[in-house]
Amino acid sequence: MASSSSLLSEDQFLCSVCLDVFTDPVTTPCGHNFCMTCLNEHWDRSEHCLCPLCKEQFNVRPELKINRMFREVVDHLRRRRDPVKPGKVPCDICTCERLKAVKSCLDCGLSFCETHLEPHKTAAKLRKHKLMDPVENLEDYICQKHDRPLELFCRDDQTCVCQFCTEGDHKTHNTVPLEEESEQRKSELGKTQTEVQKMIQDKLKKIKEIRHSEELRKASTERQIADSVEVFRSLIGCIERSQAELIELMEEKQKAAERQAEGLIKELEQEITELKRRDTELEQLSHSEDHLHLLQVYPTLCSPPHTTHSTDISIDPHLCVDTLREALEQLEKSFNEEMEKVPEIKMKRIKQYAVDVTVNPDTAHPSLFLTGNGKRVGHGDAPQRVCGNPQRFNCCVYALGKEGFSSGKFYHEVQVKGKTWWTLGVASEFSTRKGVITLSPDNGFWTVALEKGDEYSANGCRPICLSLSQKPQRVGVFVDYEEGRVSFYDVEASSHIYSFTGQTFTEKLYPFFGPGLSGGENSAPLIICL
Template sequence: MAASGQNPFSCAVCLDTWRDPVTIPCGHNYCMRCISACWDQEDEGVYSCPLCSQSFSPRPSLSKNTVLAELMGNMKVQNVTTTSVPSVACYAEPGDVECDFCTGRKLKAEQSCLACLASMCETHLQPHLDVPALRKHKLVKARAGLQDRVCAKHDKPLEVFCCIDQTCICMLCTMDDHKGHQTTSVAGERAHKQNQVMETRSHFQKNIQETDTTLQTLRDTMGHHKTMSEETLAHSEKIFNELIQYFEGKRSEVRELISAQQKQAGLNAEEMVQELEQRSTELKRGDAELAELCHEEDHSWFLQRFHTFKNSPALKASPIMILTVSKYFEDLCQCLSALRQTLESACDLDMLKVSAKIKEIEIARQLPLREDLLKSHRSGGSSDLFCS
């Protein structure tokens, strides 16, 4: 009897309404595909009913139950169903593995059976948890491409590994295309490859640890580099500001020297102007007296006055020497230009040293390239995993 709440017209294996229903000798009904999949996993010569466990030998032949098939067809037309409507979240979306037993809109598969080569939703998975014969099947997380586990030529499970061609084959392939080849079970080859995988993973974990250590060292170095760069930049600003202040002081000093010299020269020139003006006045007065003397008609008076002018202090005074000052200023400008050239040359020379030191500050690239990493794995005996 069907369990409470279960569709009485459903297969006890897939829990869905019968598709191509067949009746086995004990009277129970199943989908032809479901009971065939169950019996394919049974020991040879003994085939049992998943519900009542009654055994049959030899394997019963299966024929479509036309009465039940017509009944299922009428129910489908009349949209008769006793199953609950699943929530929208249970339906398969693009990228999800669909349930192979659902009709209409497919539900998302939860697990896949490696024996049935089918994926099942939560509802259709239940028989594999309840039926003793189905509990022996290997269940894995739902995955696509289960048909790749079947030989495309013989439609048999890929249970053998050909060591010559490095591929999975079925038992019939060992007597056909791969006859005479060295073979082993897929489980044995898996155990062998598992060791290579573990060895390769060990290499990966070692490289991960080394890479993470290098990464942390690089981050620490970059942090230290940033700190030192900021400190050096601040020191550079301080040095150049001090140089600017130093040269500002020297410029002020030269300006004060020139201003002081100009002031002193002005004072000296004023004294000379006064002296020259006084000399000019005395000479003009003497010249006027001499002009008057030239017109004197009294000869004795002329002779007496002549001796007075002949010994005049104005005639004996030394003339004031006025030197050209432009040459001295030209020499001063040349000295300042020479100072600039000397400082620029010294600064350029030292800046070359500074630039060379800055260029020496770099972080060397020591991280291995991906090709080097794979090469190291291949040299470690794990080349099979990287062969394309």
């Protein structure tokens, strides 16, 4: 049989109607072969019984019978073209090369290919059998006690049962069709899948936070190294050696921290891969029509996946600060003169973040006057006629800058020379502008002030008196938005005045100006220098 088929062309085994290998081949009186289904459907659609190939007409519709010998040849060819592949269920009836099954019968306990499934389509008794998509472990779908299909689910015992089981051990139990229980479990699968997807997003977010913290720490480390190099460059040979040792130690710590971060990221990515696999399985299961399989694997897939790391991993971006501080403290006694250059270096670094600032006239109190293209602000003798504006201060003689900042670092300088009253700092976008205002961080203001010519204070929740060695002529205001810091400096002395630290900014910050009331020695305006 095999040798015969190998001598023939494959085209000779193709139905001229469907153009595929014959299925249940039949032969017309004129000698042509067709699939039984193809020929019957062709005649059902035609007024006359004609051969689809040669058009010969038959007065009486021929009774068709399957050409069994020809079908064996065709089946052999089909097996060569479409062997059972891994993952496919083979037919239990095929005796030679086994074709893949198209259905499994729960009543017979067997899987059938297209050819051997034919009796289940034609025999009256077999048509009543319960067919399903082919599965390998068909015995798992049959009750081992009654040898009947598992069609019901016992909610009391949480197990699948057959119809005979409900007449015995499960007679008084709450049983429902598998389909009903499966649909309910699918809805629960959706909730579990949502939780898994949230865990994936949380871990992706944590990876992003770790990488951002790593960038901040690396930038901070590079700045500290640069500052250290500038300080130690002028020192004698022993200090140069100390400088090299310090940098090496800082870099080693940085590399160790990078390795730690990469390790954490790798572990989190592995967990994400596992969660994605779980997500895919849940997605596939949620669309499965295999109700028994769903119920059997449901407890395993719906248990929370094990994860090693929580999402509250924190990374310290200031890894090298303590190392640098210790090194500088050891050298302070011997090299005080060189260490005095550090504030100048810090001021130089801060000035790199200088921004162009001008006063916004729509926010200025009516008694304030602006000149120099918005670079000068002072108090006038009488209020000006201005339009009403919700942004304008209407009681306190203050004004804000035009430009607002919601991220990063920014710096500006204001000349206060010749003044006995002034207030400088930053204010939040939605801080109060109307009525009497108490300047404090709780109200959205971070400021320092001079009153009565020599009284300096930081306007916190409780005003903090500041003791300055000399009177500033130019004040620098520096903001690190992400760090939550607002710092003030005496620019000419390169000295620090005060810092608000540990703040949380959620709105835009605007430069704040309060020139105080004019008269006497306070008539000079505030002048924005940078």
